[in-house]
Amino acid sequence: MRWILAVIIAALLLAGAASAHRMFVGQQITLDLFVFYDDGSPASKAEVKLYQEGALFAQNVTDATGRFTVTLPGKGTGNWSYEVEGGGHTEKGSIIINNTLAKSR
Numbered sequence: 001m002r003w004i005l006a007v008i009i010a011a012l013l014l015a016g017a018a019s020a021h022r023m024f025v026g027q028q029i030t031l032d033l034f035v036f037y038d039d040g041s042p043a044s045k046a047e048v049k050l051y052q053e054g055a056l057f058a059q060n061v062t063d064a065t066g067r068f069t070v071t072l073p074g075k076g077t078g079n080w081s082y083e084v085e086g087g088g089h090t091e092k093g094s095i096i097i098n099n100t101l102a103k104s105r
Contacts, residue, residue, distance in 0.1 A: 029076030029097065035066040035084050042066030046086025052078055062086070075099070 031050070035043040048068040050058040057080075058070045072080075081094040 027075055029072045031070050031072055031076075031080070031095070033062075033068040033082060033084070035062050035068065035086065035091075037087065037089075043084070043086045043089075046084050049083045051081045051083075054079075054081075072097075 033048060035046050035048070037043055042062070042064065043066045044062055044064045046062045046066070046068075048058075048060055048062060049056060050068075050070060052073075060068060060070075062068045062084075068084075077097050077099060079094065079096055081092065084091045
């Protein structure tokens with residue numbers, strides 16, 4: 001009889017421990033730049049430089065579809081700027097990401 005009571009108490013304790021965990025939600029922002037020429041063709045192998053607050057953060061080339069992808073650090077907030085060079089063309093732009101929303105200029 002004691003072992004039945006011990007099993008019931010253990011089961012109740014384990015059930016309570018299993019449901020006593022917390023959940024945390026984080027964010028990770030991945031930035032995708034898509035680069036195209038004015039005729040609609042993708043700018044593959046265009047050189048992309050991404051700057052955070054004026055300092056070079058990432059540098060790479062676009063893939064065959066004209067895409068450049070990078071995961072931003074932390075919450076991704078800050079003033080970001082980019083420079084893309086390819087096919088004799090250069091484009092520059094900036095992106096501001098804050099805690100409330102992301103804006104592109």
